[in-house]
Amino acid sequence: MKPLAGVRITDFTVHAAGPFCTHLLAQLGAECIKIESRLRPDIFRKPHPVYGRTEPSTFDQVSAGKLSVRLNLKHPKGAELARALAAISDVAVENFRAGVMARLGLDWAGLSAANPRLVMVSVSSSGQVSPDSRFAGYAPLFGAWGGLGTLSGYADGPPMEVRHMMDHAAGLNGTFAVLAGLHGRARHGQGAYFDVAARDVACASIGEYLLQAASGVAPERWGNAHPGMAPHGVYATAGGDAWVAVAVREDQEFQALCALIGRADLAAEPRYASAAGRCADRARLDVALEAWTSTQNAEAAAQALQGVGVAAHVSWNPQAIVDDPHLRARGTIVDFAMPDGGTRAVIGAPMRFSNAEAGIERGTPKLGEHEDYVFGELLKLSREERSLLEQQEVIA
Amino acid sequence: MLPLRGFRVLEHAKGVAAAYAGRLLATMGAQVIMAEPAEGCRLRHEPPFLAGGEVSALFASLALGKQSVVCAPGEPGFDALLARADVFIDDTPVAERASGPLDPDRISAAHPRLIYVSVLPFGAAGGKAGWKGEEVTVMHSGGEGNLLPNGLNLELFPGRAPLKMYGNFAQMQAGVAAALAALSAGLSVSALGGQFVDIAEQDVSVALSAMAVQRLGDGVLEHRTTRSFRWGGVFPCADGHIELVTAEERQWQGLVQLVGSPAWMDDPELSDPAGRGRRGPEVNREIRAWAAGRPAAELVAAGQAAGVPVAKYREPGEIVAGEHEQVRGLFAPAAIPGVGTLPVLVAPMQMNGAPIPSPGDPPVLGANQSLLAEAVR
Structure with missing residues (x-):
């Protein structure tokens, strides 16, 4: 049994953060009904040239496990059917630009009137209430607005644009909001509406540095370094583009690292006996460590460092992740059967339960694949009514 | 009313991910009690520091609205707090849990309706369960570190090491995952009972980098040198x-x-x-x-x-004083022991059309010691 078995979601999301939010809920067992249309399909059903993708995806990670229906929300009858679906759902999630759902009559006011116990989450760039709420945005813009991108980057370079991880983090926060809302409903009997701003999620991820700034200290850009640990960074290893990330926190870890890399002289220097002393001379320690890592195989270096109690891991590319026995043993990477008879590696739920299941059970639905169930069984529309709605471009 | 009012959490954390999970639950109204060692949890001594250099901005940010007791696992008070909790958040390494007071099997037997949320860099199960991790190793083990930077940083510094994102991004998102997993398990307690929830920070980073694995399945091995926007x-x-x-x-x-x-x-x-x-x-x-x-x-x-x-x-200074942030009530004043009142970010979302109120101030060490006596009674 999955923990959210019995929870139904009306899913209006079609772009990145929103679909990731409902994807997690689907993996946790919720029945997620994805609303798209021929003219407004999920982004993965289309090419996306600016990202270098000239064809539709052959699999959509964040739509896997969902049910698909077509609805033209710009048609009054389409919006009416969406409201009817929300009325028999526990959750509604959307990530239109602010104001769109209100124009469609599908905002919190409209949907909660149909279902006062509904938990609704909106995920947008700047939130529903903001001087910038009308602004369009993508992950790098969230990072720019929210300061995360400003502080990321090489210490002597420009800001660094953050990518899809930022989108998905916004979705993850939306998932948390849904769960909090469902708990509130179970405890207090009321639905709730959450308005997640992706740029604020970027801010939240550097909350401690914003607090530091508020106290009058301007945060620095650190690259891979850390204000309280040294050595700390990503170091070249033998064999070209292969890197190992290393972080030395405790004094005894530094001693162990020095012994491993054959630099007992560094371990004996009193100034390196504390983290503060090591941080004050981090450049020299980085050189010493990289002199060793650059002669090592990356995986062997990480194993050796972990073996003496130092946090280390190879900077992995996607192929290494997919091939990793640890991630496969955890069910984080699973082989998934595709309709063409082949398999592909996909990402499972990032959580394991001792007493429950979680993960992907079905692949990406075809557009409108589940209309017999959703329109026929749930909304009780006859075949004739559905045909008429198709002729009227409501189901389209 | 905040949705988690009446929900009780015991937090035993020294890392960002577990502490951020507790912080999110506190923000939504849960009572979150930090069980700390006598010298205070490690986060109290971690950078970045506020002006003056002695008070941790990281701790103040993560501990907003929590309560503090000095209490170690194995002490009677600790189990009494567990007995009253809906959720226990813990980031003790696996080897230290075994056969001790934090052994999951022991806790499950003693507290069958408790949700025990384990938050570790590489999880509580699998070949790397015992591996140490820090933000930089987690982000690079999850794939996104290797794929950054793109664009201008890459143009300017093509030969440099791949980059992590700033601060504790990966750990914080693992904290979000831990919090939502705890709530998922909590929703099904009547059907499934309490359970052990295993969160690996690496898993969460991998999940958030889902596009790269999806692209790999399409036959494209992404690399930071080829992932830049084609224009822009x-x-x-x-x-x-x-x-x-x-x-x-x-x-x-x-x-x-x-x-x-x-x-x-x-x-x-x-x-x-x-x-x-x-x-x-x-x-x-x-x-x-x-x-x-x-x-x-x-x-x-x-x-x-x-x-x-x-x-x-x-x-950062522009953000703290930003119009958007003021309109959304993103920050609220908090009294930070040893420093004074400063604006602290509360939550990246509003609820029912209004800012979520601050859950309170970060506590001084042992500020809520009386909770132990209450729990033991």
């Missing part, structure tokens, strides 16, 4: 940098208008997104020339008016 990205301007992305055709048309429809944009090859991709460096040179010397505010206003997504890379 980071551009210097008079007072900093802007980000500009045009992912849709109408946004490209807005960009044409924005930069004054110069003759080079009439090139037939640029009418097609694939052609723009091939000519990306050239397009970016022109955008760079357009942005250079102009203030960010002017560029952003003009861009957004033309339907082109543009944003300024804002400095």
Whole structure:
């Protein structure tokens, strides 16, 4: 049994953060009904040239496990059917630009009137209430607005644009909001509406540095370094583009690292006996460590460092992740059967339960694949009514 | 009413991920009690520090609205707190849990309705369960570290090491996952009973980097040198940098208008997104020339008016004083022991059309010691 078995979601999301939010809920067992249309399909059903993708995806990670229906929300009858679906759902999630759902009559006011116990989450760039709420945005813009991108980057370079991880983090926060809302409903009997701003999620991820700034200290850009640990960074290893990330926190870890890399002289220097002393001379320690890592195989270096109690891991590319026995043993990477008879590696739920299941059970639905169930069984529309709605471009 | 009012959490954390999970639950109304060692939890001594250099901004930010007791696992008070809790959040390494007071089997037997949420760099099960992890190793083990930077940073420093994102991003998102997993398990307690929830920070990073694995399945091994936007990205301007992305055709048309429809944009090859991709460096040179010397505010206003997504890379001080943040009530004053009152970010969301109120101040060590006596009674 999955923990959210019995929870139904009306899913209006079609772009990145929103679909990731409902994807997690689907993996946790919720029945997620994805609303798209021929003219407004999920982004993965289309090419996306600016990202270098000239064809539709052959699999959509964040739509896997969902049910698909077509609805033209710009048609009054389409919006009416969406409201009817929300009325028999526990959750509604959307990530239109602010104001769109209100124009469609599908905002919190409209949907909660149909279902006062509904938990609704909106995920947008700047939130529903903001001087910038009308602004369009993508992950790098969230990072720019929210300061995360400003502080990321090489210490002597420009800001660094953050990518899809930022989108998905916004979705993850939306998932948390849904769960909090469902708990509130179970405890207090009321639905709730959450308005997640992706740029604020970027801010939240550097909350401690914003607090530091508020106290009058301007945060620095650190690259891979850390204000309280040294050595700390990503170091070249033998064999070209292969890197190992290393972080030395405790004094005894530094001693162990020095012994491993054959630099007992560094371990004996009193100034390196504390983290503060090591941080004050981090450049020299980085050189010493990289002199060793650059002669090592990356995986062997990480194993050796972990073996003496130092946090280390190879900077992995996607192929290494997919091939990793640890991630496969955890069910984080699973082989998934595709309709063409082949398999592909996909990402499972990032959580394991001792007493429950979680993960992907079905692949990406075809557009409108589940209309017999959703329109026929749930909304009780006859075949004739559905045909008429198709002729009227409501189901389209 | 906040949704988690009445929900009880015991937190035993020294890392960011577990503490952030507790912080999120506290923000939504849960009572979150930190069980700390006599010297205070490790986060109290971690950078970054507030002005003066002695008080941890990290701890103040993570402990907002929590309560503090000094109590060690194995002490009677600790189990009494567990007995009253709905959720226990713990980041003790696996080897230290075994056969001790934090052994999951022992806790499950003693507290059958408790949700025990384990938050570790590589999880509580699997070949690397015993591996140490820090933010930099987690982010690089999850894939995204290897894929950064793209765009301007890469152009300027092509041979440098791949980069993590700033701060504790990966650990914080693992904290979000831990919090939502705890609530998921909590919703099904009547059907499934209590249970052990295993969160690996690496797993969460991998999940958030899902696009890279999806692309791999499509036959494309992404790399930071090939993942840059074909056009758009980071551009210097008079007072900093802007980000500009045009992912849709109408946004490209807005960009044409924005930069004054110069003759080079009439090139037939640029009418097609694939052609723009091939000519990306050239397009970016022109955008760079357009942005250079102009203030960010002017560029952003003009861009957004033309339907082109543009944003300024804002400095932390600008954010704390920002109009958007004030309108949304993103920050609330908190009394920070040893420092005074400062604005602390509460939550990246509003609830029912209003800011979520601050859950309270960060506690001094042992501020709520009386809770132990109450629990033991």
